[in-house]
Amino acid sequence: MRIFIVAHTIRGGGAETYLRGLIPQLLEKMSNAEFRILIPASRGIYYSHINNRLTLDEIDDSILDGIKSRLIFDNRKLIKVVSDFHPDIIFSASEVVSPKLKRLKKPIVLVYHSTLQFYMKPDFTNSWLKLCYTRIMRDRSAKVASIIVAVSHYERAEIGMRYHNSRFNKSAVIYHGVDHDRFYPLNIEESVQSEFNFSYIVCISDYHEHKKMDEMIDIFHRMVDGGIKEHLVIVGRPKNKNIEEINTKIKSFRLDDKIHMIEYIDNNELRKLYINASLYWTHSNAESFGLTPLEAMACKVPVFAPWREAMPEVYGNAACFYNTFIDSKDEIARKGIDLLKSSNELDSYATAGYAHSLKFSWEKAAYEYKKLFERML
Secondary structure, eight states: OEEEEEOTTOOSHHHHHHHHHHHHHHHHHOTTOEEEEEEEGGGGGGTTTSOTTEEEEEEOHHHHHSHHHHHHIIIIIHHHHHHTTOOSEEEESSSOOOGGGGGGOOOEEEEESOOGGGTOOOOSSSOHHHHHHHHHHHHHHHHHOSEEEESSHHHHHHHHHHTTTTTGGGEEEOOOOOOTTTSOOOOTTOOOOOSSSSOEEEEEOOBOGGGOHHHHHHHHHHHHHTTOOOEEEEEOOBOSTTHHHHHHHHHHTTOTTTEEEESOOOGGGHHHHHHTOSEEEOOOSOOSSOSHHHHHHHTTOOEEEEOOTTHHHHHTTSSEEEOTTTOOHHHHHHHHHHHHTOHHHHHHHHHHHHHHHTTOOHHHHHHHHHHHHHHHO
16 A cells, blocks of 8 residues: 655644654554655654655745745646655645645545634734635645544534535544653653743643633733742744733733743653643633643643533543633633642542543554555555
């Protein structure tokens, strides 16, 4: 079996975590298969060591950065790059793939990491034109796909609604995994020193509009007023126009010394960051899966999260949930304070979360993809 993985649109974020977790396991599970992957040149370092059965095709990042050059590549050159490999299956690791690939008359697998663009409104980072183009391309990609892989049943239902059930029967659910070799609890003999000299709550997320960072700051302010000693550490890149408003809000609340905003942390430092946290907190209102809270659970860190979209499905009873539909900011803050002040509750959620995280692995995901590929042929 020859599988061509189209991944040239992926540069960081959850989609790359997915690829870097899944591909080594796929290669192990499908020992007789041959894989080729198209990636941005800047990401080659992350895949070159994986396995000699994974052939890399690299595209210069400058081509991807320009709208015109990207369109020319996707509509004229991509089909030749893929056809030269003579694949049995075309596997698009993101929601968008060039409809031109349909000409090759090979099964196309499309992975949906998020359905957020279905209902996003234009803003500073997403113009009307950009969103319109993205939606059109996603709709065309969904039309040519032989099967769409959703990362949760919630997301699969959203895909069904978007396409009036025309694609629902040609979709499947395969959960993401957790890399348990990288994320695991503190061993008895182990000592992992925190880079911070204070207790902290951690959140790993780029500052997208739907992550509701401004509300998180409001709630954290109330939690500090309620007597918690923890600081808030946010790891993520500024992604919207509200970043200045967020900074202004932090200053107005006089939380400069309590909120620490870090744009980047090395992957090798992530486990240390999780392990030393008192709590992992996500306040997102739009998640089709949500990977970082599961990584925190795997490190035996309790998780605080809103009861929204796919999160109840993915985290089960292992997270401490609150309801943003009916809970006020004061009520959410009170739940957070009560949780942080109860060592029994923290221990209970940490234990439940760790056990729950073991249900998710890239090995299991790769096994499901292997079965999917074999059925398609």
